[in-house]
Amino acid sequence: MSQVTLTAVTKAYGRVAALAGVGLDVARGELLAVLGPSGCGKTTLLRSLAGLERIDGGGIEIAGRAVAGPGLHVPAHRRGAALVPQDGALFPHLNVAGNVGFGLGRRPDARRVAEVLELVGLAGLGGRMPHELSGGQQQRVAVGRALAPRPDLILLDEPFSALDAALRAELRHEVRRALRAAGATALLVTHDQGEALSMADRIAVLRGGVLRQVGTPAEVYAEPADAWVAGFVGEANLWPAEPAGPGLYRTPLGPVPAVGSGGVLLLRPERVRLTVTDAAGRLGPDAPGTAGLVEHVAYHGHDALVTVAVPGGRVLARPADAAPAPGAPVRVSATGPGRLVPSGADASVAVRRGS
Amino acid sequence: MTTTNAAASAATALRSGLGPAREHPWTTAGALAAVAVALLPLAYLAVRSADVGGARLAAEILTPRVALLTARSLALAGLVGVLCVGLGLGLALLVTRTRVPFRRTLAVLAALPLAVPSYVAAYAWVAVADLWSGSRFDGFWAAVVVLTLYTYPYVYLPVAAALVGADPGPEEVARSLGRTPAETFREVTLPRLRPALVSGFLLAALYVLSDFGAVSILRVDTFTRAIFTALSSGFDRVGALGLSNVLVLLSLGLLLLGADRSRGRTRYARSSGARPPGRVRLGRATAPALIGAGGVLALALGVPGAALGRWLAAGASRPGAASEIAAAAAASLGVSLLGALLTTALALPLGLLVARTPTPAVLLLERAAYLAHSLPGVVVGLSLVFFGVNVAYPLYQSVWLLAVAYAALFLPLAVGAIAAAAGQATAGVEDAARSLGATPGAVFRRLTLPLAAPGIGAGAALVLLACLKELPATLLLRPTGMDTLATRVWSHTAVEAYAGAAPYAALVVLLAAGPTWALVHGSGLIGRTHP
Numbered sequence: 001m002s003q004v005t006l007t008a009v010t011k012a013y014g015r016v017a018a019l020a021g022v023g024l025d026v027a028r029g030e031l032l033a034v035l036g037p038s039g040c041g042k043t044t045l046l047r048s049l050a051g052l053e054r055i056d057g058g059g060i061e062i063a064g065r066a067v068a069g070p071g072l073h074v075p076a077h078r079r080g081a082a083l084v085p086q087d088g089a090l091f092p093h094l095n096v097a098g099n100v101g102f103g104l105g106r107r108p109d110a111r112r113v114a115e116v117l118e119l120v121g122l123a124g125l126g127g128r129m130p131h132e133l134s135g136g137q138q139q140r141v142a143v144g145r146a147l148a149p150r151p152d153l154i155l156l157d158e159p160f161s162a163l164d165a166a167l168r169a170e171l172r173h174e175v176r177r178a179l180r181a182a183g184a185t186a187l188l189v190t191h192d193q194g195e196a197l198s199m200a201d202r203i204a205v206l207r208g209g210v211l212r213q214v215g216t217p218a219e220v221y222a223e224p225a226d227a228w229v230a231g232f233v234g235e236a237n238l239w240p241a242e243p244a245g246p247g248l249y250r251t252p253l254g255p256v257p258a259v260g261s262g263g264v265l266l267l268r269p270e271r272v273r274l275t276v277t278d279a280a281g282r283l284g285p286d287a288p289g290t291a292g293l294v295e296h297v298a299y300h301g302h303d304a305l306v307t308v309a310v311p312g313g314r315v316l317a318r319p320a321d322a323a324p325a326p327g328a329p330v331r332v333s334a335t336g337p338g339r340l341v342p343s344g345a346d347a348s349v350a351v352r353r354g355s
Numbered sequence: 356m357t358t359t360n361a362a363a364s365a366a367t368a369l370r371s372g373l374g375p376a377r378e379h380p381w382t383t384a385g386a387l388a389a390v391a392v393a394l395l396p397l398a399y400l401a402v403r404s405a406d407v408g409g410a411r412l413a414a415e416i417l418t419p420r421v422a423l424l425t426a427r428s429l430a431l432a433g434l435v436g437v438l439c440v441g442l443g444l445g446l447a448l449l450v451t452r453t454r455v456p457f458r459r460t461l462a463v464l465a466a467l468p469l470a471v472p473s474y475v476a477a478y479a480w481v482a483v484a485d486l487w488s489g490s491r492f493d494g495f496w497a498a499v500v501v502l503t504l505y506t507y508p509y510v511y512l513p514v515a516a517a518l519v520g521a522d523p524g525p526e527e528v529a530r531s532l533g534r535t536p537a538e539t540f541r542e543v544t545l546p547r548l549r550p551a552l553v554s555g556f557l558l559a560a561l562y563v564l565s566d567f568g569a570v571s572i573l574r575v576d577t578f579t580r581a582i583f584t585a586l587s588s589g590f591d592r593v594g595a596l597g598l599s600n601v602l603v604l605l606s607l608g609l610l611l612l613g614a615d616r617s618r619g620r621t622r623y624a625r626s627s628g629a630r631p632p633g634r635v636r637l638g639r640a641t642a643p644a645l646i647g648a649g650g651v652l653a654l655a656l657g658v659p660g661a662a663l664g665r666w667l668a669a670g671a672s673r674p675g676a677a678s679e680i681a682a683a684a685a686a687s688l689g690v691s692l693l694g695a696l697l698t699t700a701l702a703l704p705l706g707l708l709v710a711r712t713p714t715p716a717v718l719l720l721e722r723a724a725y726l727a728h729s730l731p732g733v734v735v736g737l738s739l740v741f742f743g744v745n746v747a748y749p750l751y752q753s754v755w756l757l758a759v760a761y762a763a764l765f766l767p768l769a770v771g772a773i774a775a776a777a778g779q780a781t782a783g784v785e786d787a788a789r790s791l792g793a794t795p796g797a798v799f800r801r802l803t804l805p806l807a808a809p810g811i812g813a814g815a816a817l818v819l820l821a822c823l824k825e826l827p828a829t830l831l832l833r834p835t836g837m838d839t840l841a842t843r844v845w846s847h848t849a850v851e852a853y854a855g856a857a858p859y860a861a862l863v864v865l866l867a868a869g870p871t872w873a874l875v876h877g878s879g880l881i882g883r884t885h886p
Contacts, residue, residue: 050531076530077539083531089524093546103532142528149532 003028003185004049004153009058009068011044011209018044020209021058026153026187031179033188033200037232041209042189046155049187050083051076063152081153082146087162088138090130096141097126103149112148119178120144136167143175147182154179154186160195172199193233197221205229212344226344227264235305237267237316241340249338252313253290256334262342269305271336272317276324289333290315294324308332385704390720392701392759393727393766396738397603403741404600407593415597425601428564428577431498432609436560438503440552443510446648451518454634455644462515463875465648468655469508470871472824474568474845475860476505479662481572482853486665493574501573502563504655509562510555512874517551518544536635561609564602565731567827568841572848578602579733583827586737596741599734610729662853663861670857679843680858687839690754690829691822694761699769699815701762706773706814707803721770728767735760736831743832752834760828765821769814776810777803816869823866 004026011019018041026032034042047053049060051067051074059069062081067074082103090099100116101108117123120140130138139159146154159175160168176199179186190196196203197217205212205220213225224230227238237251241264244250247257249265253272258265273289292310304323308315308330315332324330404412415421449455450462471479480501484492525547529539567579574580578598585595637644670676705724708717727735739760743751750756793801826841833842840859847856 050527052527052530075535076527077533077535079531080533081531083528085524085528087522087524089522089528091525091529091543091546093549102529145528145532151532155531 001028002026003030003063004187005059005061006045006049007059007061009045009048009060010056011041011048011053012056017209019048019055022206022209022211023058024204024211024214026185027201028185029180029183030201031176031186031188031199032202032204033190033196034204034206035190035193035196035233036206038191040206042191042206043157044209045206046157046187046189049079049153050081050155051079079153080151081155082149082151084139084142084146084154084156084159086158088130088142088159090138090141090145092130094130095126096122096128096130096133099130099141100126100144100148102145103151108148116144116148119147119181121174121178135163136171139163139171140174143178147178147184150182150184152185154184156186156188158190158192159188161190161192168195175199197233203233205232207232221268223260223339224266224341226262226342227266228344230264230266230341235269235316235318237269237272237338239265239267239313241265249340251334251338252310252315253332253334256338258338258340260340262340264341264343265338266341267334267338269316269318270320271334271338272315273333273335274306274308274317274319274324275331275333277329277331289331291329291331294326294328294330297323297326299323382704382707385701386708386717386720389701389705389766389770390723393724393763395742395759396730396735396763397727399742399746400596400599400603400734400738403596403738403745407596411593412597412600415594416601421598421601424576424578424581424598425605427495427575428602428605431495431502431570431575431577432560432563434499435502435506435563436556438499439507439510439559440556442503442507442651443512443555444514444548444552446507446511446651447515447518449644449648451515452634453644454636455641455648457645461648461652464652464656465511466508466871466875467652467868468505469512469874470867471505471655471659471864472568472826472841472867473502473505473566474572474826474841474848475863476501476659477569477572478844478848478853478856478860479659481848481851482662482666482856483658485851485853491574493572495575498570498573498575501569502566504651505569506559506562509558510552513551513555514548517548521547557609557612561606561729564606564609565729565733567731567733568845572845578605579731579827582733582737583830586740586831592741595737599737602731603734606729606731607726610726659860659864663857663864666854666857667861670854673855676855676858680862683838683840683843683859684862686837687823687841690757690833690837690839691761691819693754694758694765694822695815695819697758698762698765698818699773699811702766702769702773702814703807703811705766706770706810707777707807709770709774710777710807721767724766724770727763728765730764732760732764732825732827733831735763736828739763739828740831752832754834754837757829757832757834760832761818761822761825764825764828765818768817768821769811772814772817773807773810776813777807813873820866820870824863 002025004024006022006024009019009022010017020041022041022045024032034045036042044053048055048068049062054073055068057070059072060067062079066072067079091102094102096117097108097110097113101110101113104112113126114123117126120143122137122140122144125133125137130141133141142159143156156175160171163171172195188196188200197220200217202214202216203220204214205225207228212229213220215223220229220233224233230236230238239249239251241258241262242250244255248255249258251265251267253267256265256267275289277291290310292308292315294306295309295314296307298305303318303320306317306319306323308317310332317332446461446465450458450465455461468476477498480497481492521544525543526539529543530536534542564577565579567583570577571580571583578601582595582598582602585591585598671680705720709721739756740751743756747756750759823839824841826845829839830842830845833839838846840863843859844856844863847853847859
């Protein structure tokens with residue numbers, strides 16, 4: 001059952017369309033991430049839901065109640081959609097308990113405040129002032145403040161972007177847990193695909209004010225709606241799909257099987273096997289794949305993204321074990337089937353990663 | 356030589372205990388000298404008071420007249436302060452948070468009364484009222500009206516800047532948590548404005564307490580007028596001294612109240628909100644709001660405009676006026692240039708220290724300089740009269756002593772400008788220069804000074820204009836026979852020669868317009884306004 005429904009929502013600033021007919025459902029208790037590059041309209045979408053922007057067309061329903069539509073604009077304070085802004089935006093003159101209790105009316109229930117503080121991992125810090133908290137603690141307060149009145153919807157506006165990487169990962173996990181424990185329905189706006197993939201129940205990919213795909217993280221990653229989505233949600237080998245036999249397509253790795261339909265072949269780097277060889281390209285009589293040279297290694301600690309130059313293009317590989325050094329001779333081969341995706345409106349992006 | 360050695364060794368002592376020692380001893384010695392000049396009036400007031408003795412001073416102070424003066428001065432300061440908060444907050448909200456027509460024009464016009472010195476404003480109101488009414492426009496309520504109309508920008512500008520610069524986030528969150536726009540204003544916006552409002556109120560009250568020009572022209576007996584009268588017409592030095600002590604205590608009390616508040620437990624961090632704050636449509640309230648704001652501005656700017664328009668031509672064409680105006684302008688310029696040079700020279704080492712090594716000791720020095728800035732000009736003038744008569748007689752009634760008074764009064768203006776500019780030459784830049792082989796002297800010459808030069812120039816200009824406008828200290832300390840633009844406005848108005856005063860008033864307003872524009876510009880009211 002859907003808690004939030006957007007129907008063909010449009011919004012333009014002058015002649016620039018920020019939202020060009022967005023339709024979307026958010027189920028009760030779900031965390032939906034709206035993912036897109038900056039300027040894609042995701043912040044406009046969030047502010048339209050909050051009632052801070054007036055939409056030009058279409059309609060919005062929250063908890064079964066129409067809040068925006070032709071001739072209708074329910075003001076922000078009567079929408080029941082609580083905001084968690086990018087920088088927390090805590091009330092600087094109120095302490096932590098005062099901030100968390102703000103949405104609970106004139107005389108906030110102290111038990112509810114304590115319960116929420118516990119939920120966001122800040123038990124006992126109710127008396128602190130905002131400037132006495134670390135950045136991560138401030139964001140927890142902001143999340144608790146939004147959760148406390150049990151709103152129909154929680155709107156998170158890139159809430160972790162101001163934090164450092166380690167803290168961000170920890171807080172994502174904790175906020176996800178707190179939202180789920182509260183049974184809250186939430187919409188998270190972000191440009192960080194890692195954040196969307198790791199936190200959301202479903203992801204809506206937005207570009208140029210248009211939804212490109214809505215699906216679970218696994219769907220969006222493995223079966224992207226088009227080549228642009230494929231490249232945006234993760235590293236991708238994208239080649240023009242040229243048939244090389246029944247169910248096989250020509251690639252710099254040789255013929256690769258693929259399912260789906262479309263003009264572009266997607267092969268994720270983790271589906272590429274990389275074998276180090278000697279200078280002559282020999283490993284043994286059965287050395288598989290195409291010979292190439294390591295061009296570049298981006299080392300990430302837990303794994304590495306290796307760019308290999310092969311005859312006819314470049315191949316991205318993500319070896320699970322130790323990465324070879326740049327310049328090393330290697331052989332590359334596909335370990336699994338690729339996926340055919342439509343090239344989409346912008347074919348130029350399709351060749352960005354591949355050849 | 357011994358004094359400089361003493362200063363240098365004091366400087367070393369100051370440094371060795373506190374913070375990183377990066378500064379040349381001469382810089383610290385210069386800063387100490389600057390603070391010594393700034394504190395001279397206050398210190399000598401204390402010396403004279405001790406000489407006279409507590410019993411005699413108490414006899415002067417503990418009288419019904421002083422009680423009445425205290426009550427009247429505080430009532431005037433408090434009332435004007437409250438009215439300024441109302442007017443300043445209202446106008447600031449109107450130009451930053453509503454879609455009122457002519458919003459940006461109103462935003463600039465509302466700051467302009469700052470360019471009218473209080474004695475010019477009082478002159479204009481007295482002169483214009485003289486056209487219609489038989490009785491003279493003066494007294495307590497006249498002073499309330501005039502001081503409010505020309506002091507409220509001290510509240511308006513910081514509050515408007517706070518409203519423009521404030522991150523809209525907390526207000527949006529409050530709305531998303533169910534607060535109406537009015538509740539959001541009361542519960543979120545207003546508390547965030549409180550520091551700006553409180554400091555604006557204290558600034559306005561302090562200004563009224565130290566004002567001499569308006570109360571003397573409008574004939575309201577407050578401390579400043581009573582001190583001046585006691586000294587200049589009654590030759591009652593002990594009486595003036597007693598009154599000055601009370602006024603200093605009142606001023607310092609207000610100052611401490613402000614320092615206490617601004618150092619409160621919450622830091623009101625402002626983030627540079629990329630989004631402008633939301634603006635409400637006024638709807639049916641548009642006309643009343645426009646009429647109210649327009650009415651205030653029409654009174655504040657229209658009355659001086661009318662006075663100058665009515666009398667400027669007549670005043671400038673009186674026989675002998677041209678040479679008299681030229682003489683006063685030359686005298687003003689001469690003594691103000693001297694004051695600006697002395698002040699800037701004194702401010703340079705202190706400004707550099709504040710920007711580069713803000714140790715607790717340095718900040719204490721800076722605060723000491725600000726202390727003198729908040730003293731009424733009458734008190735500074737009076738103390739230096741005593742100092743000239745008793746200690747430095749060769750300086751008495753010379754432009755040099757007047758320049759010292761200007762330095763004591765306006766040192767913080769130059770220190771602030773220099774510190775802001777010198778802050779750009781960060782330690783990193785200088786370390787890089789040192790690592791490239793530049794000596795400390797070369798670093799100062801080739802990096803520090805060029806980078807601080809615009810600030811030094813701006814500070815000197817600010818001080819110059821402040822000196823040109825200054826009235827009470829100039830009246831008390833000017834050499835016999837010398838008249839400046841400010842004293843001419845004052846003396847002509849005293850004898851109801853409104854036409855005679857007009858050219859001088861016009862020149863003063865013209866000169867004051869420059870720094871006012873800089874203030875409006877710096878507040879972000881114009882640059883950051885969005886459609």
